[in-house]
Amino acid sequence: MFSFSALAGLLLRRALCLLVIVPLACTGYKAGSPINKDWLINHLSAEPSTLNPITSTDAYASTINDYIYESLLKRDEKTMELVPVLADSWEIADDHLTYTFHLKKNIHWHDGHPFTAKDILFSFERIRDPKVDSAHLRNYYQDIEELEIIDDYTVRYHYRIPYFRALEFCGGIPIVPSHLFSQDEDFNRSPIGRRPLGTGPFRFLHWDTGKEIVLVRNEDYWGEKPHLERIVFKIITDSTVALQVLKKGGLDLMSLRPIQWVKQTNSERFNKNFTKLKYYLPSYSYIGWNMRRPLFSDYRARQAMTMLLNREAILKELLFDLGTIVTGNFYINSPAYDHSIKPFHYDPARAVSLLKEVGWEDRDQDGILDKDGVPFSFEFLISAGSKFAEQLATILQENLKQAGIRMNIRKLEWAVFIQNIQQHEFDACTLAWSLSWEADPFQLWHSSQAEKGSNFVGFKNEEADRIIETARQEFDPEKRNRLYRRFHQIIHQEQPYTFLFTTEALVAVNRRFQNVQVYRMGLAPREWWATEEQTE
Amino acid sequence: MTNYLVKRLLQVIPTLLGITLITFLIIQLAPGNPATLRLQMAGQGEMGQSGMAAEIIEQTKKLYGLDKPLPVQYLLWVKRVFTFDFGTSFKDHRPVSDKILERLPITIQLNAISIFLVYLIAVPFGVYSATHVDSTTDRLLTLFFFLLYSLPSFWVAVLLIMFFGGGDFWDVFPVYGISSIGAESRPFLFWLIDRLWHLILPVTCLTYGGLAYLSRLTRAEMLEVIREDYIRTARAKGLSERAVIFRHALRNALLPIITLLAFLLPAMFGGSVIIESIFSIPGMGQLGFEAVLSRDYPVIMAITTISALLTLIGLLLSDILYAVMDPRIKLD
Numbered sequence: 001m002f003s004f005s006a007l008a009g010l011l012l013r014r015a016l017c018l019l020v021i022v023p024l025a026c027t028g029y030k031a032g033s034p035i036n037k038d039w040l041i042n043h044l045s046a047e048p049s050t051l052n053p054i055t056s057t058d059a060y061a062s063t064i065n066d067y068i069y070e071s072l073l074k075r076d077e078k079t080m081e082l083v084p085v086l087a088d089s090w091e092i093a094d095d096h097l098t099y100t101f102h103l104k105k106n107i108h109w110h111d112g113h114p115f116t117a118k119d120i121l122f123s124f125e126r127i128r129d130p131k132v133d134s135a136h137l138r139n140y141y142q143d144i145e146e147l148e149i150i151d152d153y154t155v156r157y158h159y160r161i162p163y164f165r166a167l168e169f170c171g172g173i174p175i176v177p178s179h180l181f182s183q184d185e186d187f188n189r190s191p192i193g194r195r196p197l198g199t200g201p202f203r204f205l206h207w208d209t210g211k212e213i214v215l216v217r218n219e220d221y222w223g224e225k226p227h228l229e230r231i232v233f234k235i236i237t238d239s240t241v242a243l244q245v246l247k248k249g250g251l252d253l254m255s256l257r258p259i260q261w262v263k264q265t266n267s268e269r270f271n272k273n274f275t276k277l278k279y280y281l282p283s284y285s286y287i288g289w290n291m292r293r294p295l296f297s298d299y300r301a302r303q304a305m306t307m308l309l310n311r312e313a314i315l316k317e318l319l320f321d322l323g324t325i326v327t328g329n330f331y332i333n334s335p336a337y338d339h340s341i342k343p344f345h346y347d348p349a350r351a352v353s354l355l356k357e358v359g360w361e362d363r364d365q366d367g368i369l370d371k372d373g374v375p376f377s378f379e380f381l382i383s384a385g386s387k388f389a390e391q392l393a394t395i396l397q398e399n400l401k402q403a404g405i406r407m408n409i410r411k412l413e414w415a416v417f418i419q420n421i422q423q424h425e426f427d428a429c430t431l432a433w434s435l436s437w438e439a440d441p442f443q444l445w446h447s448s449q450a451e452k453g454s455n456f457v458g459f460k461n462e463e464a465d466r467i468i469e470t471a472r473q474e475f476d477p478e479k480r481n482r483l484y485r486r487f488h489q490i491i492h493q494e495q496p497y498t499f500l501f502t503t504e505a506l507v508a509v510n511r512r513f514q515n516v517q518v519y520r521m522g523l524a525p526r527e528w529w530a531t532e533e534q535t536e
Numbered sequence: 537m538t539n540y541l542v543k544r545l546l547q548v549i550p551t552l553l554g555i556t557l558i559t560f561l562i563i564q565l566a567p568g569n570p571a572t573l574r575l576q577m578a579g580q581g582e583m584g585q586s587g588m589a590a591e592i593i594e595q596t597k598k599l600y601g602l603d604k605p606l607p608v609q610y611l612l613w614v615k616r617v618f619t620f621d622f623g624t625s626f627k628d629h630r631p632v633s634d635k636i637l638e639r640l641p642i643t644i645q646l647n648a649i650s651i652f653l654v655y656l657i658a659v660p661f662g663v664y665s666a667t668h669v670d671s672t673t674d675r676l677l678t679l680f681f682f683l684l685y686s687l688p689s690f691w692v693a694v695l696l697i698m699f700f701g702g703g704d705f706w707d708v709f710p711v712y713g714i715s716s717i718g719a720e721s722r723p724f725l726f727w728l729i730d731r732l733w734h735l736i737l738p739v740t741c742l743t744y745g746g747l748a749y750l751s752r753l754t755r756a757e758m759l760e761v762i763r764e765d766y767i768r769t770a771r772a773k774g775l776s777e778r779a780v781i782f783r784h785a786l787r788n789a790l791l792p793i794i795t796l797l798a799f800l801l802p803a804m805f806g807g808s809v810i811i812e813s814i815f816s817i818p819g820m821g822q823l824g825f826e827a828v829l830s831r832d833y834p835v836i837m838a839i840t841t842i843s844a845l846l847t848l849i850g851l852l853l854s855d856i857l858y859a860v861m862d863p864r865i866k867l868d
Contacts, residue, residue: 047818050628057574133599133629135592136574188629209638210818211713236712236816241697244711248702415568415831422572 034514034529036217039230042525043242043254047210047235050193053174054126055133064233065174067215067526069198072101072120073171075437077519082168086115086199090171096162096475099170103153107222109177110203116152122178126187133188140169162473164480165440175199201226201526210235227529246274252510253525261506262320275511278322278504279518282331282435285388286497287396289428291458295378296428298358302495304351305428306344308399313346315501318391323503328488329444331435332502333520335477336484341492343499348403355403362404369404377406378427383417389430392500421456430500437521441487442468445496459496537859544855548848553614555844556837560610563836570626570831571596600626600833613837622838627830632838635823642714643807643819649735650742651800658747659793662754666789667781669759678752685748693741693814700737710734712816738815742808750793757789764788791861798854802846 048061053069056062072087084090087101107115124147127134143163148156157170177197181190196204201223202215213233217226234251236242243260245251247270256265256276265276289296289305296302311325325343330336355361360369360376369376380396382389393409400407407428412420420426433444442449446468449455467487474480491497509516513528571593597603601612616623622632661681665674701711710716710733719730761767762785770784771777807821820839827835859865 055629130595131599133574133596135571135596135599138592138595186629189624193628194630210816210822212717234712235818237813237822238712238816240694241701241711241814241816244697244701248707413568414829415573416566418572419567419569 034227034531036227036529037229038227038512038530039232040228040513040525040528041232041234041250041252043246043251044213044233044235045237045239045242045255048213051196051204051207051213052176052188052190052193053196054123054137054176055188055193057136064213064215065196065198066200067202067231068196068200068204069174069176070200071172071175072103073167075168075521077521077524080437080520082171086175087171090167092167096166096473097159099157099159099167100150101155101157101171103155104222105153107199108220109179109199110197110218111177112220113177113179115175115177115199117149117155118152119175119178120155120173121147121149122181123173123175126176127173129187131187137174141173144170162475164472164475165438168438202231205230226526228526231525246508249273249510252513253523254508256506256508258320258322258503258506261322265508270508273511274508275516276506276508277516277518277523278506279522280324280333280502281505281522282334282437282439282502283432284326284329284332284435284502285430285432285500287428287430287500288457288497289495290424290426290456291460291496292424293378293427295376299494300354301358301360302498303344304354304358305400306495306498307347307351307354308403308405309396309498310346310399311343311500314392314395318388318395319501319503322506323501326499326502328491328499329433329441329497330439330484330488331437334437334439335481336439336488338485338488341488344495348399352403367404368406375406376404377408379408379410381410381412381417381420381426381429383414383431384411385414392430424456424458440468440472441484442472445487445491457496459494461490461494464490541856544852548845548852551848552841552844556614556617556841557610559840559844560613560837561606563831563833564606564609566831568831569597569602570600570833571602573831574626617841622841623834625827625835626832627827627835632834635835636820636838636842639807639818639820639823640805642817643821644804645714645731646735646738646742646807646811646817646819647804650739650746651803653739653743654746654750657743658750659754659790661747662751663758663781663786663789665751665755666758666762669755674755681748681751684744687744689741689745689808690810690814692744693737693811696737696740697814709737711737714817738811738817741811753796754789754793757792758785761785761789791858794861795854795857798850798857799847801850801853802843805843805846 044060044063046058046060048056048058048064050056051061051065051068053061053065056065070085072085073082073090074085075081076083084104086104086107088104089102091100092098103115103117109115124141124144126132127137127141143160143166145158145160148158150156157166159166159170175198176192180192180197181187194207199222201218201221203218205214205216207213212235215231215233217229219225234245236245236251239257239260242251242254243256243264246254261276261278265271265274287305287309289302291297291302296305315321315323315325324332326332327341327343328337355369355376359371361371362369364370366375380393382393390409390411397407397409417429421429421431441464443454445455445459445464446453447455447460447465450458450460464487467483467490471480471483471487474483505522507523509523512530513525514531515527515529517524517527574596594603601609604612613623620633622636624631625635658681661677665677668674696709697711699705700708702708714731714734715727716730716734719727722730767780767785770780775784805820807819807824809821809825811817812819812821823835824839826832827839
């Protein structure tokens, strides 16, 4: 559903509603027949901590593991539907409590060992084993009563309660090869974390700490074999250096920062060698108001805060217009997002009158609004290392000052920042969430999550609670989205967050690759190929 | 001498314990804890329905052994360290010693080369400054070294990369990593040249800043020695200026400088976060920095303990070196 992401490292992206085929037909590049020996050199800005799919938590690991490991099903890039991978088919009981998967029979692990239901059971047990460092995954599987092994090629999940994302979770379970583990081994320390072994189209070749991770095509792959022979992940920690390496031809693919997109990649030489792509992916940034504080307990005060922030100017000045302003918690290109809701515009006059309604006025003529003798003054928490958050804070401070509100900026190291937020020791803060294709607002917005969960702003609304609960057991996407659009309206009215932006992901790709398509959830480099003429 | 050595070695133990205890308390009492961070650092990975649920954080704390009272945790740590077991990293569950050994060689290479270069360049210039004291050249040299000293290394690193790394200017040096792909499987000479070629830019950044301090120190020491009676005696004997300076003056002036070498031991072990990050070098600096940010207690403790131990040994060595080189000093 959601996860904390520091604004700093976040690549905010948008998916396009339609499949966009990127025009690569330039003069001098004839599309020939694909060759099967080209390598893709990809950029990693940091090293994954482990490649064990059950204990890893970072995005770098999942980028790499996507090529190595497979699950029972996946979300198809083109249709966004769940399609079978290691499963041949599945059946869902009418009460949505049991899910039966029939496995494909010709699947082998990269070491030749056959893949069976035992592997699924083993992986499932590891995820639920308290001795395994997989707490981040455990929650997804808490509502499963039992995983039943019917035979070597059939498994059945029994759920306690129906849940609309259950199929995605139980079918998307990370699966590790059970034959590589002994009974008394510490799973967390298993060598598989450094030498992953899966069933996927690429197999692991080597990992040179701090330098590179190399995957090579699995020649015995059960499905359609990719054209690329190798995928190399180069670890280059500095993005200025990475761009230079890209320009020299040492990288084929990298994410660009907005400033690089706008200013440093426009030369003729660059555009002859690289295509620049931009697309949206589900995520958004926001300012969260601590609703437990008397300052922000009234929705009018929160609406006023939103009206005092000039989001249009920030988007233009700081983000070079590479993004869009959002009004709610759902991904802007998903059907749950209500486009009829327009963002509050920058409107200091209206904000001042709203604040007056709540009782904030400058009675003592000192330039600061006050109420019952208390001045309107609060602290804005930002995470050190996020340049965007710092610039945003400065602009907000200036905007608020003009309206007679005193805001102090407090910059904290990430670990401390998170702790303060979790203990609700903040007035306001800025962060970003990344979303998955189908989102469930429960974790962020249900009142039960306000004390110890991710609903750290303390949002409590009875109607919203009811919608969340009903939607979790609503299996008709149409009806669910109708509920969510209503939910979106409540969120907009209440403004627990000042929603900021969904920004675009920016990448540069070497032009020798063909079939480079931008899907709604990003790129799929495993489909790419290069042709004979272009690699010479 | 033996008595002194035994005494000093015994003193190392309580000092080291004190250092580790203080470090342990500081990192444990600092805000932020590894269990929470692990769940929240998930970045784009998804989090479960109860997200930050306290129960899950408790489970992870227990797994990491953080549920026990602090004194118990510390004693358990001390017990393990006495058998040279630094435990496993919270981040990837690999033994901490493996993680350090993996990164140590490159850090030592970088530091050894740059420290050697600092001495090689700074000492002769220091001597020259001392023998030509207050001349224009002396002043220019001082100015030049201080200019270098004041240039921030990240800025110089980026400039070097821009101009020599094949951006829009010369493409002379590689700009990241420490060797080319597949260099390990080539002949040794090839590997060596490739490695040196990769190290030129980072070593330059690590070296230039150290020149000012050492050359000024050499100059000051030399000036002091040159005023000594035995130098006058040497001159009076009719020795050549060269012999006076290099055989009589420099040898004595180098005494304090050589004892500085004792501090090299811990210096060899520590890396530079900035230079390592810019040049994508997997060294000790990055390891330590990331460990602190992610509250990876076992790694932080291991690095501080080893640095502390090396510093203590370095101090002991420097005292011994003094005694060996200067017969006037007696240790007892």
